[in-house]
Amino acid sequence: MFNTTDILETIRMIDNENLDIRTITMGISLLSCADSDLSAACRKVYDKICRLAERLVPVGDEIEKMYGIPIINKRLSVTPVSMLAAVSGGDPVEYALTLDRAAKAVGVNFVGGYSALVQKGFAAGERELIASIPEALSRTERVCSSVNIGSTKAGINMDAVGQMGQVILDAAKATRDANCMGAAKIVVFCNAPEDNPFMAGAFHGVGEPDCEINVGVSGPGAVRSALAKCPDGDLTEVADVIKKTAFKITRMGQLVGGEACRRLGVPFGIVDLSLAPTPAVGDSVAHIIEEMGIEVCGAHGTTAALALLNDAVKKGGVMASSHVGGLSGAFIPVSEDAGMIDAARSGDLTVEKLEAMTAVCSVGLDMIVIPGDTPPSTIAAIIADEAAIGMINSKTTAVRVIPAIGRKAGEELEFGGLFGSGPIMALHNDRSSEKFISRGGRIPAPMQSLKN
Amino acid sequence: MKAVVTVVGRDAVGILAKVSAVCAEHNANILDVSQAVLSEMFSMVMVLEISDLTKDFSALQDDLSALGERIGMKIHTMHEDIFNAMHHI
Numbered sequence: 001m002f003n004t005t006d007i008l009e010t011i012r013m014i015d016n017e018n019l020d021i022r023t024i025t026m027g028i029s030l031l032s033c034a035d036s037d038l039s040a041a042c043r044k045v046y047d048k049i050c051r052l053a054e055r056l057v058p059v060g061d062e063i064e065k066m067y068g069i070p071i072i073n074k075r076l077s078v079t080p081v082s083m084l085a086a087v088s089g090g091d092p093v094e095y096a097l098t099l100d101r102a103a104k105a106v107g108v109n110f111v112g113g114y115s116a117l118v119q120k121g122f123a124a125g126e127r128e129l130i131a132s133i134p135e136a137l138s139r140t141e142r143v144c145s146s147v148n149i150g151s152t153k154a155g156i157n158m159d160a161v162g163q164m165g166q167v168i169l170d171a172a173k174a175t176r177d178a179n180c181m182g183a184a185k186i187v188v189f190c191n192a193p194e195d196n197p198f199m200a201g202a203f204h205g206v207g208e209p210d211c212e213i214n215v216g217v218s219g220p221g222a223v224r225s226a227l228a229k230c231p232d233g234d235l236t237e238v239a240d241v242i243k244k245t246a247f248k249i250t251r252m253g254q255l256v257g258g259e260a261c262r263r264l265g266v267p268f269g270i271v272d273l274s275l276a277p278t279p280a281v282g283d284s285v286a287h288i289i290e291e292m293g294i295e296v297c298g299a300h301g302t303t304a305a306l307a308l309l310n311d312a313v314k315k316g317g318v319m320a321s322s323h324v325g326g327l328s329g330a331f332i333p334v335s336e337d338a339g340m341i342d343a344a345r346s347g348d349l350t351v352e353k354l355e356a357m358t359a360v361c362s363v364g365l366d367m368i369v370i371p372g373d374t375p376p377s378t379i380a381a382i383i384a385d386e387a388a389i390g391m392i393n394s395k396t397t398a399v400r401v402i403p404a405i406g407r408k409a410g411e412e413l414e415f416g417g418l419f420g421s422g423p424i425m426a427l428h429n430d431r432s433s434e435k436f437i438s439r440g441g442r443i444p445a446p447m448q449s450l451k452n
Numbered sequence: 453m454k455a456v457v458t459v460v461g462r463d464a465v466g467i468l469a470k471v472s473a474v475c476a477e478h479n480a481n482i483l484d485v486s487q488a489v490l491s492e493m494f495s496m497v498m499v500l501e502i503s504d505l506t507k508d509f510s511a512l513q514d515d516l517s518a519l520g521e522r523i524g525m526k527i528h529t530m531h532e533d534i535f536n537a538m539h540h541i
């Protein structure tokens with residue numbers, strides 16, 4: 001029935017290889033809270049979150065204990081707040097303050113959904129919401145924000161891209177005394193998934209049920225250590241080892257998600273089978289790539305290795321879960337990955353190489369600290385490049401860059417906790433993109449045939 | 453319902469007895485034990501029936517972890533579901 005080797009393997013994965021459930025995220029629809037009176041809407045939002053998520057944290061703790069598997073974060077994602085702001089009008093920051101209070105009341109560490117979906121254009125309240133993001137993030141502790149500025153079906157809204165360049169810079173400035181943390185809580189998406197449990201880009205899409213549980217698993221350490229036992233295998237064998245490990249990791253996510261839903265009486269959404277690194281030693285995606293035989297993450301061959309990894313993780317995980325969704329794949333957040341931090345410090349990993357890597361990984365340019373004097377048009381151009389990769393390849397891409405106000409390339413920014421610490425990465429090309437960004441308008445949606 | 457207890461650490465006299473005593477105290481029936489000693493390192497895997505515990509499962513977990521700390525061994529007590537999920541299709 002039980003095999004001692006299997007039992008000890010599970011315990012080793014948890015104890016020594018940092019295997020964990022990264023997050024249990026409860027998605028809550030706030031559509032029923034819309035009200036033309038701003039303070040009434042805020043009251044409904046607070047009440048609904050407290051009612052539905054009241055038991056989320058205690059249930060997470062119970063399951064953690066029962067199975068002996070760490071559940072690192074309990075979080076909330078809500079309907080994009082721009083939809084409530086459209087109904088009520090008024091200052092959207094009130095919603096951010098309400099979400100922050102509700103998050104503290106139920107004990108979750110983040111709530112995502114201070115968001116707007118503007119891939120094709122701005123609806124009522126969306127420009128105001130986007131403009132209020134820097135203030136909202138500087139006045140709250142646990143609120144995360146995301147904006148979807150493009151999609152394969154709609155093209156890229158370049159007016160929004162231009163605005164986001166400025167918003168990111170302003171958010172960094174507004175939180176200058178807190179290591180520019182504001183910018184670390186903004187994600188700019190192309191093809192944003194509506195059921196993503198990972199922060200800072202989580203929001204509860206309009207097609208989702210009233211309330212659901214989405215689970216994000218992790219385990220780069222377990223994959224690396226499985227690969228270490230296959231030092232001379234060819235890449236077919238490497239892919240197989242990754243698939244098997246991803247299967248086991250995902251099964252655990254499925255088990256925990258199912259149990260959480262049963263105890264909370266909420267439907268199960270998806271398992272997001274992502275390899276999400278942490279700054280802890282032995283929990284790095286870069287180290288998996290290095291284990292495959294790339295001397296330092298960022299060297300030639302990195303993109304191919306990452307493509308193999310990303311695909312094998314999905315293949316292994318898909319069969320292990322009844323519903324897979326979210327971002328699913330390998331994350332490459334620079335400041336949250338010990339191996340990437342080292343590679344960025346030594347200059348082996350550059351922003352340009354990271355951009356290429358994002359074409360084959362699950363998300364995009366993530367947790368990259370850039371010099372504080374970067375012009376907003378250049379940040380917007382980085383977003384446009386990344387969104388173009390996502391739009392053309394029908395995949396999710398995102399940008400989360402942190403302008404380190406008052407600092408230059410080569411210095412470091414210390415966020416602490418899961419956010420890690422980031423070496424400030426130089427942008428090697430300082431030529432202007434100003435004219436391109438200031439044109440605004442919309443990049444048309446791409447052809448879906450003639451794929452060359 | 454079953455639980456799996458694993459005990460790992462330096463070999464000493466009476467480990468099995470002490471772990472079993474805690475199980476008995478909680479009315480956890482021991483269904484299976486497998487142990488090995490490799491160059492002074494002791495490892496034991498024990499399967500318990502936990503349907504009729506006198507207190508709840510988390511109390512048993514707490515008592516076994518506390519015992520582990522007292523005798524310098526690493527003791528994990530986990531519900532069987534996690535092993536079934538990870539290792540069986």
